[in-house]
Amino acid sequence: MYLASLSWSKAAKIGSGSGGEIVAVLPMGSLEEHGPVGPLGTDHIIPHEIAERIEKRIPDRALILPTLPYGVTPALAGFPGSVDIGYEALCAVLKGCVDAVLRCGVKRFLFLNGHGGNTAGIDTAALYLYHKGGQAAEIDWWVLCGQLRQEWLCGHGGGVETAVAMAIKPDWVHMEDLFESQVIHMSPRLKNTHIHNVEFEGASVKMMRDAADSIPSGDAGYGDSPSRASAALGADILNAVTDYTVKFIEEFSKIDLSAGRKQRNNG
Ligand SMILES: [Zn+2]
Known part of the structure; x- marks a missing residue:
């Protein structure tokens, strides 16, 4: 069910059902550049x-919160149209969402995340919920799909992300603007292997800078080119990620939230 569709009096009764418990789901991401073609x-x-697919499959098990479109993305803020709300703002919003569902009697929360820069804020809100007697889970869909299938490993604004965007909003992907990305390495011996990572003598070191200064095109540029995107690929990934997440929510709704805490108190 959708939280936004309920009256406050119906929301007050969400957590009082019998059987397995409801899991609150917050879809969240960012508004930021995604390479030359991605929206x-x-x-x-x-x-x-x-x-939305989860809601159709398990409406009585999942409580879907409105999607949070803004996130933490300071390194991409130099690209036009990108919005960075900062860590503190994200934490404030996430804690507000957690408090709201707790007041409805819901103690399980899934952060369904689309953006890596949000991770620190999600971790903070997840522990905040834990210390109030609840439990959070975090699924980064783009990490999950790379674990489900090796060929679905993806980079920022690359073929996988573009394909999934294409499957959802075909008119929002601008293939006519495609150009090959060029990486500006730190030095001949410090090669960027991802937006913020350089390789030196076989190991990876993180070196933060504005993404526009390392990859002016804004896409990952490390083998996951947006040119390999297709709506069919995106549809397969969406189906697989949804199937996994539905199964996870069903399991999450059954676990005993007091189990680990009892052990800790006894030990
Ligand atoms: Zn992305």
């Missing part, structure tokens, strides 16, 4: 779509 909304339209 700025890529990171939030994808979790939004997955959440």
Whole structure:
């Protein structure tokens, strides 16, 4: 069910059902550049779509919160159209969502995330919920799909993300603007292997800078080219990620939230 569809008096009764418990699901992402062809909304339209599919499959098990379209993305803010709300703002919003569902009697929360920059804020809100007697789970859909299938490993604004965006909003992907990305390495011996990572003598070191200064095209540029995107590929990934997430929510709804805490108190 959708939280936004309920009256406050119905919301007050969500957590009072019998059987397995309800899991609150917050689809969240970012509004930020996604390479030459990807829409700025890529990171939030994808979790939004997955959440809608979850609602259709298990409406009595999942409580879907409105999608949060903004996130933490300071390194991409130099690209036009990108919005960075910062860590503190994200934490404030996430804690507000957690408090709201707790007041409805819901103690299980799934952060369904589309953007890596949000992770620190999600971790903070997840522990905040834990210390109030609840339990959170975090699914980064783009990490999950790379674990489900090796060939679905993806980079920012690359073929996988573009394909999934294409499956959801074909008119929002601008293939006519495609050009090959060029990486500006730190030095001949410090090669960027991802937006913020350089390789030195076989190991990876993180070196933060504005993404526009390392990859002016804004896409990952490390083998996951947006040119390999297709709506069919995106549809397969969406189906697989949704199937996994539905099964996870069903299991999450059954666990005993007091189990680990009892052990800790006894030990
Ligand atoms: Zn993205």
